[in-house]
Amino acid sequence: PVRWGFIGASTIAHEHMVNAVRLAGHEVVAIASGSHARAAQFAAEHGIPFATDSVDALLARPDVEAVYISSTNDRHCAQVLAAAAAGKHVLCEKPLAMDVPDAQRMVDACRAAGVLLGTNHHLRNAATHRALRDLVRAGAIGKPLFARVHHAVYLRPLVQGWRIHDPAAGGGVIRDIVVHDVDALRFVLGSEPQEAVAMTQSAYLATQGLEDGVMAVLRFSDGLLAHVHAAYTTRNTVTSIEILGDQGSLVARDVMTVQPVGSVMLRDADGERPVELAQENLYARGVALFASALRGQGAPAATGEDGVRSLAAALAVAESAQTGQRVRIPA
Ligand code: NDP
Structure with missing residues (x-):
């Protein structure tokens, strides 16, 4: 299974994505939020072993192979760049970034780091x-x-x-x-x-x-x-x-x-x-395709490039x- 770290104690993570990761046969091993209290509450509610208010602490964990980013839109770019620098594969929420140059920078950084970038266009x-x-x-x-x-x-x-x-x-x-x-x-x-x-x-x-x-x-x-x-x-x-x-x-x-x-x-x-x-389940299928892609089979439903174009x-x-x-x- 792929071990996931979640960045963002968001509604979409809470309502759909923890379940999707598990339905697809993978694990959520860490959650990072801007607030320690919210991270801890999210972890307790969903049975996630590690909670932190530091994205860097989550990215430093060797057990995290891929991250799912569902923070507010303004934070996606910096968090994807940090994940790429830490060598983590990234499934990022839409819209990928606040503007096209930032979104393109995210695609380029992931490619240069040799990590997979997908955009969570669930439809x-x-x-x-x-x-x-x-x-x-x-x-x-x-x-x-x-x-x-x-x-x-x-x-x-x-x-x-x-x-x-x-x-x-x-x-x-x-x-x-x-x-x-x-x-x-x-x-x-x-x-x-x-x-x-x-x-x-x-x-x-x-x-x-x-x-x-x-x-x-x-x-x-x-x-x-x-x-x-x-x-x-x-x-x-x-x-x-x-x-x-x-x-x-x-x-x-x-x-x-x-x-x-x-x-x-x-x-x-x-x-x-x-x-x-x-x-x-739309989200479980998305996670499954992403996980297969990072094992070398196929491509995410929506790539980073799709995120840029959309x-x-x-x-x-x-x-x-x-x-x-x-x-x-x-x-
Ligand atoms: P939320 O508003 O629920 O969460 C976004 C961020 O807001 C969280 O990461 C959290 O920050 C912060 N936050 C959440 N609750 C509180 C609170 N009570 N007080 C203060 N801050 C809070 O957003 P959504 O889940 O609706 O959306 C998150 C992302 O996912 C967006 O980019 C959105 O576009 C995308 N999305 C995609 C969907 C899809 O189907 N593909 C569907 C819905 C959303 P922190 O992590 O720092 O705690």
Whole structure:
């Protein structure tokens, strides 16, 4: 088994990732938090043997082979660089960093240190998203021309903190949700977004100039146009991905989520039918792929490079909304 150190006593670590590591057959041997009390409480709750308020102390432990980083977004870069310097493989949360140069520096540092870097874009592990990708690839809808991602949800009160109040921590719905949406599109379509136009909304949750809603249009390398709609402020909504091709369409409902749920419908000249899916825990699959990759087999669901590219597209959306201009996404 791979022995993991966790950096960040976060909600996602608490709710999903400890369980995911164990489901995949690996161990969590250490937890580091900015606060000793929070690290100790997290360790006690999850039966983790070592707790510390020092990332360096965690990275110095020889029993830690890989780290999972789920601190606030502003801390990812420095923590990944430190992990690489300590020779630890890294699975880092999205968005990889606050800006593209930092994210690229993280990729370069991990490559130079000979450690694996993965980005925890969990949606790539969803049976629904994988089915969409496979069907698109197989030509089931002909040439894909348009895609629409509906990811307008209500931000749970439990996590109504830095996401809506703290720009310095990397808050805002674009860095949080749009980065997932563009990554999902890159994965499903197998092409790259090249330019973006967008408008944001700050309806009632976000403060400090942060946005809590956004609509964006992205043009992909094959000419496809994608509409991405994300929000924290809407209750009782349905999330979805729709892909419209010149021969047919795919509609996936309830698929922008952390749970292994949702459906995919294919409509073509033969009519409409549900696609058969084998649902499984998204995070456990992500950990399993990462662990295989660090043993030399395959690749993480989303690599460090994927994290950079999806961040670049999300930040282009942010820049377009801010400037009112169409923004090119660096290749
Ligand atoms: P949290 O706000 O729960 O945790 C982030 C950090 O905030 C923690 O590492 C912790 O710092 C600090 N913190 C947590 N609780 C408290 C508290 N009560 N008082 C003071 N500080 C606290 O964030 P999330 O778990 O929602 O997100 C963490 C990261 O994971 C983000 O980068 C986010 O984008 C990503 N994420 C990814 C998801 C995915 O599906 N891929 C889903 C959700 C989040 P410390 O460690 O120093 O104690």
